[in-house]
Each structure stands twice: as structure tokens, then as C-alpha cells.
Amino acid sequence: MKNILKTSLLCLLCFLALANTGNSAVITLSDGSTQEADSLTYKNDKAVMLIGSESAEIERNSIKNISFTARQQEKEAMATDSADLQAFMPKALELQKKYPDAQSILVSEESNNQHRADGSNLSRYRSISYIAKEEALWAAEVSVSFDPNRERVKVLHARCLHPDGSVHNLQPEQIKISKGTSGSVYFDQYQELSFTIPEVAVGSIIDYCYETEEYNPFDPNLFQGRNYFQWSDPVGESILRVSVPSGKELHYVAYNCPPELGKPEKVNAVDSIIYTWKMADLAPVIPEPSMPPYRDVVPAVYYSLHKDFTYVHNKLKPMFEKRFQLTDSVKKKVEELIEGAKDLNEKIARLYLFCQKEIRYISIKGNLASNQVGHPAEETLKNRYGDCTDKGMLLATMLKHIGVEAYPVGVRTNDSGRAVRDISIFDDNHCITEVHLDGRVFYLDSTATDYRYPYFRSDDHDTIADNTMLGTRNQVPLPPPEDNAIHIIRKIQLAADGTTRIDFESTQNGTSEASFRESARNLKPEEYEKEIRESVAALTADYVLEIATHSDPLDFDNQFKARSAYTLNRFATKSGRYMIFSVPYFELAFSEVSLEKRRYDIQYSTSRLRTDSVEIKLPSNFSVKYLPPALRVQSQYVEFEIIYDQQGDTINITRKLAFPRRVIPAADYQSFKSDLEKIAHSSKQKIFLEEEAGETTSETASATAPAATASASQPVETEGERE
């Protein structure tokens, strides 16, 4: 049948359609090919297509998709007039002189976005860039993602200008449309238009322009967008134009822009208003360690037809309600999960754990509903997979059954920049669950896999949650450092020959705990032991490992603990009568303060705390020659204290390091850097021992031989030094 179809149809055409022609349809067959039918009927698992005067029948199993909105389009010749391009070469060379170390220069970029009276949208993008180094040759490859059932993409021109004035144009047949690749857990309906501009070489200019028409928008009143004006390579000129029909108001915000440039030029055209933002000569962004995401530091404009979120919320709310259904199967599962739970918190904890552990992360997107709201709770439960929206929806629905008010809410994770909340645009990249309990609002994120209730993912911290169902926006708090803590206890026995026996125990909570749990559950016991061995052997290969274990990473009723015990033979350095001892894995380093000066803030994922408690038993014939001094650092960004205390033959060290803030402004960088350097320096300080006169060190006077003394009945809560 397929062969008949193939031979009876005109050649397949590459581009997508402009118009919805009523009864016509585009059929995608299971082999990926497409057929355009003038009309289509479907009955009893068979489709009959009418194409011109011919008809063809297709079995259901040969059909992958039927689209009523996608139409194929004839290939169009592209513009070859490049008269205006030559003028950009002198500009490019001028910019290259100014920025001789750039890989490429965005000489000119123009983005025109038009919202039309009928609710459809048309955007046109043109980019002209100069290739200054080999590393920028990849820029010749261009791809544009689009929804074939709602959008068409048309390449207006794509070409390359060489320094000798020759122009090399892309030919239409070199443009390909296909399903692009994505990670193994992502499924969607998007397609990709891609091409490579020919003859691109160092010293040439790349110029391409394409148009995207959203002819079938989800909603004729939803028009929004964003534009960034600065990149990691210099920008000569960047223009954003947004046009809306007269009578419609455009709301916008401009961030990181000089005041005079953040306000657009506004021009009244015949039946529309055009807003223009224009910026020129922007230096490249030089990355710094732990800097905020680019979009938070470069000039940016966001625009929308809606100032507040009411319209969007009203649009999405019915979708939320449809999915937020407490069906029998959801109720049944909840009942099964909470059976025997002693109180409400335990019930919440069990449901939270179920959504984390037993709903596998798979993201299936297809329409506004699944993009923004997800799938029905019932469906996610049955499929046992879903993405953040699906998991957020399922958890909220399950909590509803135990009388806990909860909602899936949108956030922009703190590693992706601050979400725009000043105007209404879709700016969230993640969904979590907002819980209202006993007058308190808190958050859970079941997209993670190893968080013990009530902890949740650190990239959600310090964000703003958008609750569509309530129409509210709440601050997701930054937890105190105590909620993301590692507590380490070491008991150390030092022998006269430098042999060191260490008993190590760590407990964690928050993100640190989740990370340990995930790592531990992914390793088999033997693999875990091997990993600890590797860690210990990094200190010295002459070691004996007695214990390397941890608590059950799947026991979420108790805090995760790890313990190890090992002996490092002749570890402490001896030189003459001196012995120098450093606590293994005690040094601290802070790469975020490696630069002498910074332009950008330091941004952490969340707050954190680490405490160390060390007890060192000294060999009997050694005295302390030197103990490092205590140090205390207290600022709004870092709290640190270390105390060395000698009591007879024992040295006790207590150390605390806390970062209570997530963001350290660049203005406070020098004092912060100075504090961290003091802390790092103190962590490198060693204990200096001196052998008492008249005593001789016996090579056999080493620490307890571990293999011989390790008792089989010793507690099994142990682990190696994995900090």
C-alpha cells in the first residue's frame, strides 16, 4: 500500500505549510514520510486519503500522526541579493580591532516580533557575525526548533561573505527538516530545521535570516518574548523590535540596561505600534567562577501583552483542575502508602518518597497543557513516569486525599536565573509542590530522588513560586545552613612512627544527605568499599581499611550516616625528632575566590554548614611543639571558627564553617575573599610534635594493628572520607 502511495504522489516536499485548509490533513507515516491529503476520512482503523483525483487507503498501524494544521509547502527560492552585506565588513574589522581576542563578533543582530490582529505571530531574526578564529566555525551550522502543527519556519537567506567580496549562498535543497535529538528521557513533538552555510572560513561574515510564523497559536491573546543583548563575544549592534496592533498594550521590563536604553523608542504605524530597543558596542562577558547565569547579568528585555498573571492563570487553571483529580486509583494508592503511618507528617513523607522514588523521570511534551501543567495525576500514577509538572501534580493530588492543601507551582531554578515576575511571561523551567499546612507554607520537590522529608532540592531555594490555582506568587525560602549540613567526627590515634588510625563518622542532611544517599544506593557494597579504598589510598597506599559502611540509603526515617575506620601506616611525616601531622581531608579550598577582582556576584546554590570534631591521641613520648592558633571569622556571608585545645595527651579540634547566604555581591568580594583565604590558610596549618629528649622511637610502636583488633561485633555504621 505504501508503495502505491509513494508512486502516486508527487515528490515529497520539505517545508511546512502556511494555511489550515479545512478538511485537508498531513499524514505522517510510521516510516517518517509525510503525505498531504486534500481530504481525509478515517473509520474502522483505516484512513482514506483523497489526493487530487486519486484516493488511497492506509491501515492505522502505518500512520504515526494526522495533522489538520500542518501543510507542506513548496520550496521557495531564497533571496540572493546581498548588496547590504558588504557594508558590514568594515564594521566587523573595526570591531575586531577593538576586540582582537574574540573568537567571533556579532556585528549585527535584529529580532522583529509582530503580534498580528488575528492573534497569529510573526517573527523575523537576522544575525550577521564575523568569524575571527577557527573555534567559531561551528557558527556556520544553524538549527531552529519549531512546532510543525503551529509554526512554519522560512529561511529568507543564509550566506557567507569572504574578505575578497565573494558571496556564497545557501541553496534551498541544503535545508533539512527532521526530528532532532535530545536526551534519552525527553519526548516531544518539535521538529528541527537545520542547515550549514557554505564556505565559511576565518575572516568571513556569516549572514542568515529566517522567519517563524506562529499561524496557530494556543491563544490569540498570548504574545510574549524576551531578548538578550550581550554574549560571550562582542556585539556591534543588537536591535529588538516588537509590534502589536493599535489598541493592544505591550508590557515590558528591561534588566541590566542603562536607563536610556531600557526604554524603547515607540512609533505609531498604520495599524500597529512598534517598540524598538537598540544597543550597540557591547563588550564580551568574561566568565567568572560561580557567577550568576548570563541572563541575570546581561541587558535583557522581556515583553508580554499582560502585565499581571490573571489572564494566563485563567487560561491554565481549567487545565490544572482537570489534572488535579482525586480518582479512585489515586485514592487507593494513597491509602496503601499511608497505611500504618503514625501522624500526618509521616503520611506526607511517605507520599513524597513515593513520587520521588517510584515515578521515573520521563518528560513527554506536546501541547500547552503538557508543557505548562503536565499530565493528569491518574495518568502519571498509571504510567509510573513523568516530569516535574507530572510529579508536582501527582504529589499535590495525593496530598489532597490526606487533607493536606497542596499545589503544583512553577519556579525558575536558581541556577537558571531569576524568574521574571514583573510582567506575565512563561519563565519557569521547573515545577515543585507548594504545601499549606497548619498556617505554614513550605515546598517539596519530588523530581529529586533522594531527599528526606521535608528537605528539597537546593536549586529551588530562594526562588519565587507561581501558583496558578491560587493566583499567588510566594518566595521559596533559603533554608538556614543547618538544613544543608555535614557533621564529621574523627577520632585519631597517632603512633610514634607516624602511623595514624582514624575512625571517621559523618552525618548529613538536606542536599548533602541526598547526594550521599544517591551515591551510596548506586554502588554495590563491594563497589562502595572500593571507592573508600581509593579515597584512603590517595593519602597513602600503605593503609589498612577496617570498616567502610553506611546506613541504609533507602531508610528515610533516619538521617543518613557513613562511617569508616582505617590506618595509615607511617602517615605523619617525621624529620629528625620532629613529627608533623595534618588531619586527612581537612584542607579547605574556595575556587570562587581565585580571582583577584570580580565583576559579578558569587552565587551559590544554597546555604551550607560543615562541622568537624577531631580528637587526636598523641604518642606517649611526644610533646606538642606547635598548635595552630584559633581563628574566628564572622561576616554576613561566612561564619567560621576553629579551636585547637590540648588536654594532656589529647588534642581536640572543633571547626565550624557556615555560608548563610546564597549570593555574595561583587561589591563585598574583597572582604569575602579575604575571609575565605584566611580560612583556607588556617586549614593548611599543621600540628608540630617533638620527640622528647632521651626517648627513642621504636619502629614497632605503631598504632593498634587494625586487622588484629577490628572486632567483628563492631557497629556497622561506618564510612570512608567522602566529603
Added chain:
Amino acid sequence: MKKFALTLILALATILAVNADVLYLNEGEEIVGHLKAIENGKISFAELNHGERVLSESEVAHILISKIRKGDDIDNVASLTDPVAQGILKNLPDPSLFKDADYVTLYRLNDLEYLSDNKIVVKTREIIQILKEPGLEMANQSFYYYTEREKCELEFAHTYSPEGHVFHVTDDAISDESLLSGTPEYARLKKFKMALKKVDIGSIIDYSFSRELSDVDEIHPFSLANTFGEREPVLHEELSVTFPAGMEINKVQMQWPQENPPKFHEKVQNGKKFWTWIFSDPKGFIPEQNMLPRSRIFPRVVFYQPYDWAKISKKLTEVYNEARPTDALLDDFIARLKLTSEMSSYQKVCKIYEAINRDIRDVGMGIPQMGSFKPVSANVTLQKKYGNTQSNLALFHFALKKLGIVSYPGFCSDKRELVTAKDHSSLALIDSTLLKIIIDGKPFYTDGGSIYQPFSFVPTYLQGTNATFHDADNGKFFNETLPVQTSEWNRFDRTVMVKIKENGTMDVQESLLYRGPYESGIRELKSIKEKEKQNYAERRVKGVHPSAVLQSFGLSDMSDLSGPAVLTLKYSIPEAAQLTSDKIMTFTNFWVNYDSGSASLATRTYPMQYWATEENTQTIIFEMPENFNWVNWNRQYQHISPDLVFMSNINQNGRQLIYSDRFIAHTDEFLTDAAYQNYRQCILTMSELANQWIILEKSDLKPETASSTSEVKEGKD
């Protein structure tokens, strides 16, 4: 044996694939159900659990149809008719037998049949029980296939729940994706992926797909290598090969153990020959640090269709001739190199090498991904400015020929591979391309290199490998072992001058010379901005000591690929040395950072690989403050053996304390316990040295004129 819950079958909530169509409304909503009819502009759609809806076509954007696959009409385990699934589910082993396993492969079949000498069908089926959370990953499957020469079909993908229900994959969780569409000449691979439905701990997944590969010949050869044994248990693995009895297929069996080898069966029936290997390993293995690849340790079968080398040569000559660029394009390319008669042949070759790397973007598709030894036309390479290693080397070869310099296209595999074209007559056993160039009678080799590597550097993964070169003029191939040149290629030298002040501050001048694989990392600095280079240098010195402050830095000309790649750093480290009293100053040698993590195991189960042969040297000269003397360690740290050499010494000479060391690895595989123990001893010696502290003691006496380690011990005492 634990019986699978066959009796719990009456499904209340089973989703059949027939109810998995998705209807997407224009306004953004989507409905899951079953497409019933499209007629007269109306769509009848049975919504799951909500009855039938009738919509106008104008409301609907599109409908995704979920294919009904084999077995999709079955919703409970008791109704299964497939004998394999039935048999396995009836005799499920007790999962407690695999207490540490993430999953257990209950059944795996790779059934390959040569339909003719140029057409192959491979059917793959896996039945896996998920035992732990990490095993859930198995529910997401993806594989690649050739766009033009291969037909790929998912036969079915089911999940059997512990309660006895059967669930089926639906097409919203299936994606068939194209790679490299923007460079169509290299868009030869597609990726098929799927997510199986309703997979829990305890669930069993069962999927099967088939692939039909056509146009197999000398230039598009096929081979299959299968290694038996993996981290997770496998209860039944079956590899089956069927081919016409008169057809020649070669097989190689290697690393065949005494205990539990795969069982091999052979038979001839109805004019066909059948080979079958059956394997079972209910334990799995625990990976070890730096172990050799699985393919070098566990039982392995490689089979391929042998070809006559003369015929391969003929066809390869043909396809290379087809890939030859037009004279005009090649002349233009060579003209742009501005070669002069004063240049030596070597200089000309370097010019071509650098031009190709500079101007042609590598799309990263190797021969295995292309499925062909036919290079893409050099016209495409020259005009579109992109290519892969083979097409770039083909262009190199054509340009050299034009200049009268002899070169041979070559092919090889990773140095760890033992089944190579040297002993087996098929290009199918090859995955990398090379070019051998004769300059003034001397051979040079390149794998194409990069803009960060000088001409003729052979990457570490190819050093010492067997390579097969094509001599088209004589219609034959010849084999060579690629050189291993430790001291010339894989080398790092560091010199540090350290002036120690009385307050413990150190003023440091450091010079680092990189050679071979290390070069790329440092030469990449040429591509970044000046401020980024400054940041790099600042971060680098902070890596030496958190208090270090960069004063200046410098780089040799990184664009000169033939010249040395040198980084210099000048910095100070306030309070670098710890003053434990007014007479004692102590510090570690910050530039000696050897750790023994790679020798963590007292003994190994599996042989060890080292990344490459190499040689590194360090010299650190401390200028001590007045009246301070070094407290002698009374020990030297050295390890000398045929495989590994580590030599170090430290010596006071007047105010200077001179430390130097040298590490040489002559081998990159430690196959026996004795070899590993030797490695471990060497690494231990180095890490002990790195842990050693330097103590300077102040005395009122004049410094000794020369103090060195007085007692020499080799290695650990």
C-alpha cells in the same frame, strides 16, 4: 523459586495501547484515548474513562496515533501466548539470589542471519527484571541505526507488573531522531528511543526489535563483537548466527575461561549453518579501578565476513577516486597555502595539516558511525568546510599526491584491541583512520590531529596499535605497528624557582613545558580572551596554594604548533611556610602532588591499564633564608624497575635546596599481579614523598656547604 503472581490478573486499570492515541487541541489541551473516526470534518474520539467525544477538525491541531504492536492486545500475564515469556515468567528465580544486583537479565537473544552475502537481519530481544532503583534506567532504551542502509522496527515493548498485569509502550514515549541533519553528507545515523510504561521495582520488561542491514560489502563491511559477562547477572544470553552453508564467515573466540565458558553449538541444516553461544553468569562482576576493557577480560566472540584484500583494495581505490576533488578546487586549496620552493617537504606537509585543521570543521562522525569506508567527496570538504577524520585525511592525501609526496591512507583500532585487520581480512574490525606520510624517506603518521596538536603526534589511544595501510598504486595493504615514543610525545617538564623569606612568604617563578597529549589543554588558551587567560593563571596559582597571588604570567606562541608549549607563572605565596617557632619553618613541597589513589587495591582481580607511557620531570629550587638549614629526611624516594622508574633527590647546596624528580612509565598495561605490585610500590613511594614535609631549622652556625640525604633507602622500608 518464587512464583510470579500469575493469579492476580483481573485488571481494573490496565491501559491498552489502543487507548493511547493523543489528540492535541488547538487551544492547548490534549486528550488521551482512541481515535474512532474522522468524517465530514468531525472527529470521534473515545476519551479514556470519559466516553466518546465529537470534535470539529477546526478545533484539533493533530492526533498522534499509537501503533498496536505484537502482544498489545494482552493485558495480563496469564493470557500471554509467547512461549519464551511464558516459560520465563513461570520459572522466575527468587530475586533474593541477586541481593546486590540492580537488575537481572533473564533472557537476551541476539539472533543474526546473513540472508545473503550483502544482507543481514538482526533480531534482539531482552527480558529484564528490575530489582533496585538504579535498574529502572533499563526501562529507557535507545539504539542507533543507519539512516540509508538499515530498516529498524520495534516489534514490541511490554512491562509485566508483579501483580500480573501487562503494559505496553505507547508512541508518545517513542522517538525516532536524526543526527547531524545540518550536515547531510554525514547524517547517516538515526537514534531510536523509547520509555517503557509502568515499570516498578520487581517489574519485568520485555522488548524486541529487528534491524535489516543491506548493501554489505568490502567497503561497507559488517562484524559483530560480543563480550559475555557484565556488572549485573545474566541468566540466559544467547548469540546466534545463521548463514548459508557455502558462505565463509570467520569467528574468533578469545579469553575463553576454564570455568563457566559460553557453550558453543554448531549445526548445518537445510543448507544453512547455525552457530550458537549460550552463556549464563548469575553473579555479575565488580568493576575495578583502571581495569582493562571488558573486551580484553571476559569471553568474547568476534565474527565477520572475510574478503579478499585485493578486492578490498580495488574497491577502496574506486571510492577514494570518487572522493577526489576537482583539479580546480584542489589547486585553489594548495594555492592558498602559499607554499614556496624554499620550504622543505616537512614544512609543506605541516602547512597542509594546519590548513585542514584550521579551515575544516570536524563533524565528529567516525567510520563506525558512517557505516562506510567511502570518504565523503573532498569537493564537499573544500566547499562546505566540514568533514570527518576520514574525509579530511583523504583531502590531505590528495593534496600530498599533488605535491609529489607519498602517503598511504590507513586504518586501525584502539591500542587495547587485539582482533585487528593485521590477522583478519576485513575492514570491519577497524574504527579509526590514519595517514602515513613519507617525508624524505622517513615515515610520519597522523590521525588528523587538531588545531591544538602539532603534525605527527599520534594520540595515546593509538600509540603501539596495529595499523593497516592501503597502497593503492600496488593494489595491496601493509601492516605496521604505530610507534610509542614516550619521551618525545607524552611528556611534561616543570621548573620552579622558589625564594623563601624569613616570614615564610615564597616568591615563585614557575615554568611548565607540555608535550603530546598535555599540549591540547594548554594550547586551547590561544582561543580565549586575554582577560580569560589572566583568570586562568590566577586560578592556576590558587591551585598551588589558596593564598597565592599571581604577579605575571606568559605563554609561548601557542599558534606555532611546531614550537614548544610553555606556560610561565610568577607569583608569591604569603606565609606559605608555617613558622612553628622563631627557629623552625616548615612546608610541603606544593608542586609535588602524587597520590596513590590508583593503587588502592592490595591485589587485583582484573588486569590494570595505565593511560599511556609517559615521562615527567620536575626541578624545584628553594632559596632558603639566611642561617636556615634543611632537616635531612635521611631517606630517598626512588623506585627503579623495567616498567616504571621514579627517581628523586633533594640536596642542600649553600642557600639552595634543590629537589628534582623524574617519572617514566615504559608500559601501559599491568597484566600480572607482579606487574601490578610493582606499579603499586612505585606509586606508594611517590605518594610518600608527596606527604613528606620540608623542615628548615635556624641555627647560629654557618650553613653546611653541602648536605644531602645521608642514608639511602630504596622505596619503602
